[in-house]
Amino acid sequence: MRKLQNVLVTGGLGFIGSNFIRTLLKEPAFTGKIINLDKITYAGNPASLKDVQEQFLDTRYFFEKGDITERGVIEQIFIKYHIDTVVHFAAESHVDRSILGPENFIKTNVLGTFTLLETARHFWLPHKTVDREVLFHHISTDEVYGSLGTTGSFSETSPYDPHSPYSASKAASDHLVLSYYYTYGLPVTISNCSNNYGPYQFPEKFIPLSILNIIEEKPLPVYGNGKNIRDWIYVGDHNRAVLKILNEGGAGQRYNIGGDNEWENIRLLHTLIDIIARKINLDSEKIRNTIKFVKDRPGHDLRYAIDCSKIKKELGWKQDVNFTEGLSRTVDWYLGNQDWAGQIRSGDYQKWIEKNYEERN
Numbered sequence: 001m002r003k004l005q006n007v008l009v010t011g012g013l014g015f016i017g018s019n020f021i022r023t024l025l026k027e028p029a030f031t032g033k034i035i036n037l038d039k040i041t042y043a044g045n046p047a048s049l050k051d052v053q054e055q056f057l058d059t060r061y062f063f064e065k066g067d068i069t070e071r072g073v074i075e076q077i078f079i080k081y082h083i084d085t086v087v088h089f090a091a092e093s094h095v096d097r098s099i100l101g102p103e104n105f106i107k108t109n110v111l112g113t114f115t116l117l118e119t120a121r122h123f124w125l126p127h128k129t130v131d132r133e134v135l136f137h138h139i140s141t142d143e144v145y146g147s148l149g150t151t152g153s154f155s156e157t158s159p160y161d162p163h164s165p166y167s168a169s170k171a172a173s174d175h176l177v178l179s180y181y182y183t184y185g186l187p188v189t190i191s192n193c194s195n196n197y198g199p200y201q202f203p204e205k206f207i208p209l210s211i212l213n214i215i216e217e218k219p220l221p222v223y224g225n226g227k228n229i230r231d232w233i234y235v236g237d238h239n240r241a242v243l244k245i246l247n248e249g250g251a252g253q254r255y256n257i258g259g260d261n262e263w264e265n266i267r268l269l270h271t272l273i274d275i276i277a278r279k280i281n282l283d284s285e286k287i288r289n290t291i292k293f294v295k296d297r298p299g300h301d302l303r304y305a306i307d308c309s310k311i312k313k314e315l316g317w318k319q320d321v322n323f324t325e326g327l328s329r330t331v332d333w334y335l336g337n338q339d340w341a342g343q344i345r346s347g348d349y350q351k352w353i354e355k356n357y358e359e360r361n
């Protein structure tokens with residue numbers, strides 16, 4: 001088991017990164033510090049870590065505002081905090097945004113990952129600034145494998161075949177990460193995870209967007225015929241897998257993480273409608289009438305399914321939260337945190353939604 005001490009988390013104000021920080025701080029075996037480096041883009045939200053800031057700011061949790069493409073910023077952080085572990089979440093993460101404007105995806109996802117790798121290589125390898133075991137863990141996605149037909153699943157040896165600027169930028173970053181292992185011997189691990197859901201997810205993504213639109217009685221956009229399939233995993237289950245990899249993963253190894261939980265989009269939407277209608281006493285038939293089939297996403301992958309038997313067998317991880325329970329918790333969270341969502345859904349967010357839907361009419 002590795003001893004994590006000074007952990008640099010990139011993108012820790014985003015959906016999955018903020019959940020990871022909370023999870024790690026609750027881990028009894030972890031006594032170290034977390035340094036969160038985040039640029040606070042539209043997707044980064046300090047309110048998502050309010051509780052952590054109140055309890056741990058400048059004792060076990062440190063925040064640095066900055067961009068992962070800026071080498072000087074990262075170097076300063078490595079020096080100041082004696083970083084021994086990097087958990088790299090920071091990314092531009094939304095497929096539709098990558099279609100409308102790919103440039104930031106290349107900058108952050110490719111150049112940003114490269115800059116982090118270069119810094120880690122220069123600090124960890126020749127100078128041995130830390131005497132502990134070091135590790136660079138890269139958070140990636142199942143989208144790098146492309147699209148499946150009606151059968152089969154992605155394993156760690158499936159060929160890369162990305163279809164959107166987002167997935168292509170993540171694929172490029174994965175290749176860079178592994179190249180630093182083979183070329184320089186940098187201890188790296190990669191995880192490729194399927195679709196996450198849970199509290200604090202930015203409401204441009206399908207589940208939180210649908211939940212909030214149902215609650216606010218707004219139209220429910222479904223791309224194409226609604227028959228695309230995603231494999232959903234609760235965000236906490238994803239992060240428990242990341243912790244397993246940090247503690248016990250093998251250098252140079254890639255691990256698939258998934259929910260073993262495939263759903264057609266339209267079926268998922270009907271389920272969400274039923275859950276919310278029951279909870280707040282709405283007429284589910286009336287809500288169903290607000291479903292709007294809209295123009296499809298260009299290059300829309302038909303189906304993702306993850307074979308995560310490797311991490312189960314080798315590291316003893318498994319999912320804990322079943323989908324009904326996870327969706328119910330998520331809906332409760334959005335119902336109870338309408339301030340968090342309300343702040344986001346005003347201003348620039350509205351402009352984005354309108355622009356995205358202009359493309360779909």
Ligand code: NAD
Pocket residue numbers: 010011012013014015016017037038039040041042043044045066067068069088089090091092093094108112139140141142170192193194195196197202
């Ligand atoms: P998110 O969009 O919610 O958060 C991204 C965070 O990164 C934000 O806090 C943002 O401010 C920060 N960031 C963006 N550009 C930055 C930069 N240049 N420098 C520093 N910080 C920057 O993303 P998420 O959904 O939490 O995803 C996190 C990671 O997990 C990403 O790498 C994504 O590719 C991967 N992933 C996501 C999913 C999913 O379903 N959401 C599934 C598999 C993998």
Ligand code: DAU
Pocket residue numbers: 093094095096140141142143193194195196204205206207209221222223228229230265297304
């Ligand atoms: O598979 C992992 C990936 O999951 C991550 O790498 C990405 O960061 C994350 O955004 C997510 O990508 P998707 O494109 O699968 O997620 P999204 O929530 O955007 O869409 C899920 C499905 O729902 C997809 O088939 C498109 C569809 N959709 C989406 C939206 C926003 C709709 O039908 N209507 C919508 O309004």
